[in-house]
Amino acid sequence: MFILPLDTIHEGSMKFLYIQLILMQVNSDKILKRVLFAASLVILLIAAAMVFSLFKGSLPSISRFGWGFLFSPEWDPTQGRExxxxxxxxxxxxxxxxxxxxxxxxxxxxxxxxxxxxxxxxxxxxxxxxxxxxxxxxxxxxxxxxxxxxxxxxxxxxxxxxxxxxxxxxxxxxxxxxxxxxxxxxxxxxxxxxxxxxxxxxxxxxxxxxxxxxxxxxxxxxxxxxxxxxxxxxxxxxxxxxxxxxxxxxxxxxxxxxxxxxxxxxxxxxxxxxxxxxxxxxxxxxxxxxxxxxxxxxxxxxxxxxxx
Amino acid sequence: MDQTTTLNKKYISTLSDKDDIGNLLIRSRKLKDRLFKIAAMFFSFITIAMVFLIIGSLLAKGLKQINWAFFTQVAPDTFSAMMAKSSGQVIPGGIVNGILGSIYLVALASAMAVPFGILIGVYIYENSKKRYAAIIRDIADILQGVPSIVIGIIAYIWIVVPLTKGYSVFAGSVALAIMMLPLIVRSTEESLKMVPETLKEAAIALGTPYYKVILRVLIPSSFSGLMGGILLAISRVLGETAPLMLTTLGNPQVNWHIEKPVSAVPLLIWQFYNDPNMVDLIWSSAVFLMGFVLILNLASRWICAKKKI
Amino acid sequence: MTEMNDKKDDSILSIEHLSIRYSDDKLAVKDVSAKVKKKTITAIMGPSGCGKTTLLRAINRMHELYPDIHTEGKIMLGDENIYDMSTINLRRRIGMVFQRPNPFPTMSIYDNVIAGYKLNGIHLKRSERDEIVERSLKNVALWDEVKDSLHSRGNFLSGGQQQRLCVARTLAFKPKIILLDEPTSALDPISTAKIEDLLVELKQEYTIILVTHNMSQAARISDNAMFMYLGELVEYDSTKDMFTNPRDPRTEAYLTGKFG
Missing domain, CATH: 1.10.3720.10 (MetI-like)
Known part of the structure; x- marks a missing residue:
C-alpha cells in the first residue's frame, strides 16, 4: 500500500471512504454472526428431527402395543399373529x-x-x-x-x-x-x-x-x-x-x-x-x-x- | 482473643516409644501396599496384552493376502473364491470397490460435516457465556453418544425412503456426517480455547474487525487442532459398519452415482464374514481397515500434540 | 565452620555427612553435618535452590517420593539411624507442615485432625479420638472457632486457619519433631503472626525445624539458624550470633541482602 499525500485527496471523499469501510466491517461482522447462528440451528434441527422421526416411525408400533412393548418378551414376525x-x-x-x-x-x-x-x-x-x-x-x-x-x-x-x-x-x-x-x-x-x-x-x-x-x-x-x-x-x-x-x-x-x-x-x-x-x-x-x-x-x- | 499464649501444658504430649506402630501392622500394611501395586501392574498388563493380542493376531492372519490385486480389483464372487480356496491358492480379486466406496462416503460426509462443524464450534466458542450456546454444546454431546445404528435408522428414514428411494451413497454419507458433526464441533471449540486470549485481544486492540479476528487469527492459530479433530472424526467413521448396513448396503462394483448403493471396506468385511469361502479376504481387509484407521488416529494425535504454540 | 556441632548438649537429631543427589547427578545437599537441639526452633535459611527444602524433607524421608534420588550419610534420631527405620514410624515421630495449607478436602475438620490415625489404620476409642481432636485444636488455638462445625468440611476456613488445622493434624499424632517448610509463605501478615506465636508456644514441648525465606521471621522466632548455599551448610549458629556476627562472608552477603 502506498500513501498519497493528504492534500491530494478531497476531504469529503476521504470521509466517505472511511465510513464505507466501517460500514463494510459492520456488515461483515453482522453477516458472520448470522452465519454462525444459522449453523448452530443446524445441529438443533438435526437433534429435534431425529427425535421426531424416531417417534413418528415408532407410532404404528406404539399405538398397537402401548407400554406393553417394553414388557413383552415375545418377538414374533409370523404373518397373521404378528x-x-x-x-x-x-x-x-x-x-x-x-x-x-x-x-x-x-x-x-x-x-x-x-x-x-x-x-x-x-x-x-x-x-x-x-x-x-x-x-x-x-x-x-x-x-x-x-x-x-x-x-x-x-x-x-x-x-x-x-x-x-x-x-x-x-x-x-x-x-x-x-x-x-x-x-x-x-x-x-x-x-x-x-x-x-x-x-x-x-x-x-x-x-x-x-x-x-x-x-x-x-x-x-x-x-x-x-x-x-x-x-x-x-x-x-x-x-x-x-x-x-x-x-x-x-x-x-x-x-x-x-x-x-x-x-x-x-x-x-x-x-x-x-x-x-x-x-x-x-x-x-x-x-x-x-x-x-x-x-x-x-x-x-x-x-x-x-x-x- | 489471643489464645496462643494460653497454651496449656497438659494438652501437650509427645510420643513415647510404646506408641510405636507394631512391626506386625507395618508388615501387613506394606504387604497390602505391594500386593495392590502388583494388581495394578497385572491388570494394566492384561489391558496392554489385549491390544497386542488383537492387533497381532490380525496381522498374522491378514498380511499374506495383501498383494497388488488386493488394491486394484473388486471383490471376487463366491464361486471363484471357492475354487481358489479348494486348490489352496490366494483368493483372486481385492477390495477396490470397498476402498473407493469408503473414500467416496467419507469425502462426502466430510464435505457436509466439516464446514458446519467448524462454524458451530466457532459459535459455541464465541458465545460460551450464553445459555443457548451451552444448550448447543449439550446437544452436540448427546449426538456424540447416540449409537451408530440409530444414526443408521435416521438416515434410512430421511434419505433412503423419501429421497433416493433405495440404498445410496448419499444416505450413507449423511449417516457418517451426523456422526462426524459433534466430534468436529467439540474439537473445534477445544482447539479454539487453546488460543491464548492475549492473541485475540492484540488483534482486537489493533482495530481488526470481528470477522477478521476469527478468520485471520483464531482459525489459523488453531489450525492444527482443527485438522487433528477432523482426522480423528474421519478415523472414527471410517470403520463404521452398522449405519452403512442400513443406508448403502454394498455393491459388488465400483460406483460413482450418488443415488446408488456403494460398498465400503467394513461392509465388505461383513460380507466376507457371512461367506465361508472368503475367510482369507476377511483378515486382509481387516488388517487394511485397522491399519488405515489407526494411522489416521495416530496422525491426529501427533498433529494435536504439535500444536502447542 | 559449624559452631553448633561442637557444643555437646541435649541434641535430639544428628545429621552426619548427609549428601543427596538427584538423578541428573546434581548434588542438592553436600556433606551436611549438624546437630539439632531438643525443644528449640531451628531455622534453615538460604537462597532458593540452595537445598534447604531437600534437607528438611530428608529428615523425615519425604525426599524419597521423588524418583531416582540417592542419599548418603546418616541422620540419627536418638540412637537410631532414620534410614534404617521404617518410614511409617519415622514419620510418626517427625511430622511435617507444608508451604501451602493442605487439609484433606474430602474429610471433615474432625477427621482431618485424626487423619494420621485413620491413615495408619490405628483404631481409637471414641473418647480417645474426641480428646485428641479437642487437645490438638486447642493447641493451635482453633478450637473455639471450629468446635461447632467439627463434622463439616473445612473449606470455609481461611488460609491461616487451614494452616493451623494442618499443624493440629501433625500435633495430633504426637511427634517429637515438627518440620515446617515455609509454613507462612502463603499467608497474610496477621495469620503469619499467629502461626509464629504458635510455634514459639509449641517449642515448650516439641523440637521445631523450619525452612524460611523470610530472614526477619528467622530472627523473630528461631533459637538457632542454619545458612545453606549451593547445597552446603555454610554456617550453623545461634540465631543471635549469626545475625549479629556472621562468620562466613557468604552468610553476611545473604543477611545484608546481596543475594536471595
Missing part, C-alpha cells in the same frame, strides 16, 4: 453391558492408577495410555471378527458353551472395547488430585495404597464414576461386535453362557428385510436405545459438570 415386544432385547442389552462393565472395571481402574499414579509422567505411562487409546480406534467389526475367530473357540475349549456364542463372549469383547472410554477421563481426574494432599498423607506415614484409598480415590471418585457411566453408555449402543457374538437368539438369556439378543443387534439383523409393523417396532427399539444412551450420557455429563 406380535412384538422389546423385553428380551432390553434384558439382553443391559445384561451384556453390565457384565462388560464388571469385567472392564478392574482393567480400567488399575490401568488408570498405573498411568496416572504409579508411573505418572514416565515414558511407560505415555506408551500404555497411547496403546489403550488405540483400542478406542479399532472398528467394532474388527472386535467382532477377533471375538468370533479367536475368543469364541477359546470359550468352546473351556466348555462354557457348545458354540461359544452368548452373553459372556459378547461381554468380554465389549469390556475391551469400553476400557479406553473408562480410563481416559479417570486418568484426568486422578492426575488432578493435588500433589500437596498426597504429600500430606505421606508425611503422616501413609503407604502408597493408603494414600490412594484415603486421598486420591475420595477426590477422584465422582470423575471416575462418570467415566464408568459413559463407558456403560458406549457398551449399550455397541452393535456389530455384539451381533457377531451374542448368538442372535430371541430368548431372555438364562445365564452368562446363554445366547440372547440385544437391541442394537436385532436392528442390525432384521432392519433390511423388515417392513410394516416389524419395521416400526425396530424403529421403536431404536428410539428406546436413543433414550437410554441419552439418559446415561446425560447422567455422566452431569457428574462431570458438578466437579468442574
Amino acid at each position: 406380535h412384538y415386544g422389546a423385553l428380551l432385547f432390553i434384558v439382553g442389552t443391559l445384561l451384556t453391558s453390565v457384565v462388560a462393565l464388571i469385567i472392564a472395571l478392574p482393567l480400567a481402574f488399575f490401568t488408570s492408577l498405573f498411568v496416572a499414579e504409579y508411573f505418572r509422567g514416565t515414558k511407560i505411562a505415555t506408551i500404555v495410555s497411547t496403546l489403550v487409546d488405540l483400542l478406542a480406534g479399532i472398528p467394532s467389526i474388527i472386535y467382532g471378527l477377533w471375538g468370533f475367530y479367536m475368543l469364541r473357540p477359546f470359550i468352546v475349549t473351556l466348555g462354557l458353551s457348545p458354540q461359544g456364542f452368548g452373553v459372556l463372549t459378547s461381554a468380554l469383547v465389549l469390556a475391551i472395547m469400553v476400557v479406553p472410554y473408562a480410563t481416559s477421563l479417570s486418568n484426568n481426574t486422578i492426575m488432578m488430585v493435588p500433589n500437596e494432599l498426597k504429600e500430606a498423607a505421606y508425611s503422616l506415614g501413609a503407604t502408597r495404597l493408603e494414600v490412594i484409598r484415603n486421598v486420591i480415590l475420595p477426590s477422584a471418585r465422582s470423575g471416575m464414576t462418570a467415566s464408568y457411566i459413559l463407558a456403560f453408555g458406549r457398551a449399550i449402543g455397541e452393535t456389530l461386535a455384539v451381533t457377531m457374538l451374542i448368538g442372535n437368539e430371541n430368548i431372555i438369556p438364562k445365564g452368562l453362557c446363554s445366547t440372547g439378543n440385544t437391541m442394537a443387534s436385532v436392528i442390525a439383523n432384521q432392519f433390511g428385510e423388515a417392513s410394516g409393523l416389524q419395521l416400526s417396532s425396530l424403529i421403536e427399539i431404536g428410539l428406546l436405545l436413543f433414550v437410554m444412551t441419552t439418559l446415561i450420557n446425560a447422567a455422566g455429563k452431569y457428574i462431570i459438570k458438578k466437579i468442574a
Whole structure:
C-alpha cells in the first residue's frame, strides 16, 4: 500500500471512504454472526428431527402395543399373529453391558492408577495410555471378527458353551472395547488430585495404597464414576461386535453362557428385510436405545459438570 | 482473643516409644501396599496384552493376502473364491470397490460435516457465556453418544425412503456426517480455547474487525487442532459398519452415482464374514481397515500434540 | 565452620555427612553435618535452590517420593539411624507442615485432625479420638472457632486457619519433631503472626525445624539458624550470633541482602 499525500485527496471523499469501510466491517461482522447462528440451528434441527422421526416411525408400533412393548418378551414376525415386544432385547442389552462393565472395571481402574499414579509422567505411562487409546480406534467389526475367530473357540475349549456364542463372549469383547472410554477421563481426574494432599498423607506415614484409598480415590471418585457411566453408555449402543457374538437368539438369556439378543443387534439383523409393523417396532427399539444412551450420557455429563 | 499464649501444658504430649506402630501392622500394611501395586501392574498388563493380542493376531492372519490385486480389483464372487480356496491358492480379486466406496462416503460426509462443524464450534466458542450456546454444546454431546445404528435408522428414514428411494451413497454419507458433526464441533471449540486470549485481544486492540479476528487469527492459530479433530472424526467413521448396513448396503462394483448403493471396506468385511469361502479376504481387509484407521488416529494425535504454540 | 556441632548438649537429631543427589547427578545437599537441639526452633535459611527444602524433607524421608534420588550419610534420631527405620514410624515421630495449607478436602475438620490415625489404620476409642481432636485444636488455638462445625468440611476456613488445622493434624499424632517448610509463605501478615506465636508456644514441648525465606521471621522466632548455599551448610549458629556476627562472608552477603 502506498500513501498519497493528504492534500491530494478531497476531504469529503476521504470521509466517505472511511465510513464505507466501517460500514463494510459492520456488515461483515453482522453477516458472520448470522452465519454462525444459522449453523448452530443446524445441529438443533438435526437433534429435534431425529427425535421426531424416531417417534413418528415408532407410532404404528406404539399405538398397537402401548407400554406393553417394553414388557413383552415375545418377538414374533409370523404373518397373521404378528406380535412384538422389546423385553428380551432390553434384558439382553443391559445384561451384556453390565457384565462388560464388571469385567472392564478392574482393567480400567488399575490401568488408570498405573498411568496416572504409579508411573505418572514416565515414558511407560505415555506408551500404555497411547496403546489403550488405540483400542478406542479399532472398528467394532474388527472386535467382532477377533471375538468370533479367536475368543469364541477359546470359550468352546473351556466348555462354557457348545458354540461359544452368548452373553459372556459378547461381554468380554465389549469390556475391551469400553476400557479406553473408562480410563481416559479417570486418568484426568486422578492426575488432578493435588500433589500437596498426597504429600500430606505421606508425611503422616501413609503407604502408597493408603494414600490412594484415603486421598486420591475420595477426590477422584465422582470423575471416575462418570467415566464408568459413559463407558456403560458406549457398551449399550455397541452393535456389530455384539451381533457377531451374542448368538442372535430371541430368548431372555438364562445365564452368562446363554445366547440372547440385544437391541442394537436385532436392528442390525432384521432392519433390511423388515417392513410394516416389524419395521416400526425396530424403529421403536431404536428410539428406546436413543433414550437410554441419552439418559446415561446425560447422567455422566452431569457428574462431570458438578466437579468442574 | 489471643489464645496462643494460653497454651496449656497438659494438652501437650509427645510420643513415647510404646506408641510405636507394631512391626506386625507395618508388615501387613506394606504387604497390602505391594500386593495392590502388583494388581495394578497385572491388570494394566492384561489391558496392554489385549491390544497386542488383537492387533497381532490380525496381522498374522491378514498380511499374506495383501498383494497388488488386493488394491486394484473388486471383490471376487463366491464361486471363484471357492475354487481358489479348494486348490489352496490366494483368493483372486481385492477390495477396490470397498476402498473407493469408503473414500467416496467419507469425502462426502466430510464435505457436509466439516464446514458446519467448524462454524458451530466457532459459535459455541464465541458465545460460551450464553445459555443457548451451552444448550448447543449439550446437544452436540448427546449426538456424540447416540449409537451408530440409530444414526443408521435416521438416515434410512430421511434419505433412503423419501429421497433416493433405495440404498445410496448419499444416505450413507449423511449417516457418517451426523456422526462426524459433534466430534468436529467439540474439537473445534477445544482447539479454539487453546488460543491464548492475549492473541485475540492484540488483534482486537489493533482495530481488526470481528470477522477478521476469527478468520485471520483464531482459525489459523488453531489450525492444527482443527485438522487433528477432523482426522480423528474421519478415523472414527471410517470403520463404521452398522449405519452403512442400513443406508448403502454394498455393491459388488465400483460406483460413482450418488443415488446408488456403494460398498465400503467394513461392509465388505461383513460380507466376507457371512461367506465361508472368503475367510482369507476377511483378515486382509481387516488388517487394511485397522491399519488405515489407526494411522489416521495416530496422525491426529501427533498433529494435536504439535500444536502447542 | 559449624559452631553448633561442637557444643555437646541435649541434641535430639544428628545429621552426619548427609549428601543427596538427584538423578541428573546434581548434588542438592553436600556433606551436611549438624546437630539439632531438643525443644528449640531451628531455622534453615538460604537462597532458593540452595537445598534447604531437600534437607528438611530428608529428615523425615519425604525426599524419597521423588524418583531416582540417592542419599548418603546418616541422620540419627536418638540412637537410631532414620534410614534404617521404617518410614511409617519415622514419620510418626517427625511430622511435617507444608508451604501451602493442605487439609484433606474430602474429610471433615474432625477427621482431618485424626487423619494420621485413620491413615495408619490405628483404631481409637471414641473418647480417645474426641480428646485428641479437642487437645490438638486447642493447641493451635482453633478450637473455639471450629468446635461447632467439627463434622463439616473445612473449606470455609481461611488460609491461616487451614494452616493451623494442618499443624493440629501433625500435633495430633504426637511427634517429637515438627518440620515446617515455609509454613507462612502463603499467608497474610496477621495469620503469619499467629502461626509464629504458635510455634514459639509449641517449642515448650516439641523440637521445631523450619525452612524460611523470610530472614526477619528467622530472627523473630528461631533459637538457632542454619545458612545453606549451593547445597552446603555454610554456617550453623545461634540465631543471635549469626545475625549479629556472621562468620562466613557468604552468610553476611545473604543477611545484608546481596543475594536471595
